[in-house]
Amino acid sequence: MENFEFHAPRALAEVYALLDEHEYDARLIAGGTSLITFMKQQLVQPDHLIHLGKIDALRGVEIVDGEMVVKALTTYRELETHPLVLEHAPQIAEVFSHVATMRIRESATIGGGLSQGDSAQDGPGLWLLLNARVVLSSNNGEREVAMNEFIEDYFTTVIEPNEVLTEIRIPLPPTHAGFAYSKFLPRSEDDYAAVSVGALTTLGTDGKIASARLTLGSVAAIPVLVPAEMLVGQPTDTDLINAVAESLRELVDPLDDVRGSAAYKTDMAVVFARRTLQSSLQRAIR
């Protein structure tokens, strides 16, 4: 790893000033669990590394106006155990209790993970499913970006070189909603998924499907939202679940890699989408 100048500011204003001064020559570091590997491989060689760890303003979880606001330095372990997450959005804790290993979860942060812009991570698909918004801040103020516009391509996000991802705003899922998240893990339980699928559904008082949302990770450059509106008004055992699952073939473009061929991953995505939709419907309360 090349050497660099190390900065450990205590205030966001100092971070913004450093980013304005050094632009593309600077990099932020949070948990370091991705960036250090990239730097070891010399894929990233910053002249200035700005450590966010001492910025208390980037820590914490709050509920504001029916949304959960998660600050950037919140670790995966905190998402798994935080009392507010467990009370208001236990779905998030459920997902993050199965991401990587305990040791990684203790260091990896929600902001660092998302800034990586990697659809093979668990966060992006989940945040898209929950319709989250990402807050990017700089000396010019802050802007909010909807999750469906945040990742543009493999490892590419809309974050500008002068911006810091400061928080994620997540609308709380309705308490009667059914949620399910599943991963196809052909190698080991702590591996990145070959396919990940999230489903969030609600039922009307008549027991018919009132809303359905389905997202996929690991199967394209960006997380994929599969249109599922055709399920609305249908009974929970509708054949249209198959139709929705089959329709994803047109939307995905997985890579051939050690976890399987593109064709195999596509087939598995269909199977996992069907099952995940079904289990979310089973968990939904009328």
Next chain:
Amino acid sequence: MDGSADQHLVAIEVTVNGESRQTTIRPNLLLVDFLRYELGLTGTKEGCSVGVCGACSVLVDGKITTSCLTLAAMTDGCEITTAEGLADQDQLLPIQQSFIDHGGFQCGICTSGQVIAAKALLDQNANPTEAEIKDWMMGNLCRCTGYYGIIRSIENAAGE
């Protein structure tokens, strides 16, 4: 990279195994290398170098941490515990004694990381179930596949 970058240094203050250290290091020094080469604490091993194997596990402010994916500079102000810092002089921790008594290691290369991970588990959960032990220890690989002995060691140290 121009030559001046090599001059970059950063001052840090850390407590390692109870001993306070003030030192000046190159910012690109990994925590694992700081411990092994600057402080001579070679109990911490480097295995995969990409955060998968857990051999380099140490505690940073009590949390299990991947020292091969952490810069020493990031731990400024922190308390670090390595395998060497677990025992009180010659008095082993129950978890260390249990690894000896219950065959918790074979070749030994992963053992420092295993014991550190087990210590972090027992600090948070004094009486873990077998499932909880397996879930927690998933990030510490043993290529001798001595997992039964490791689980037994933790079960027997639990509650002590």
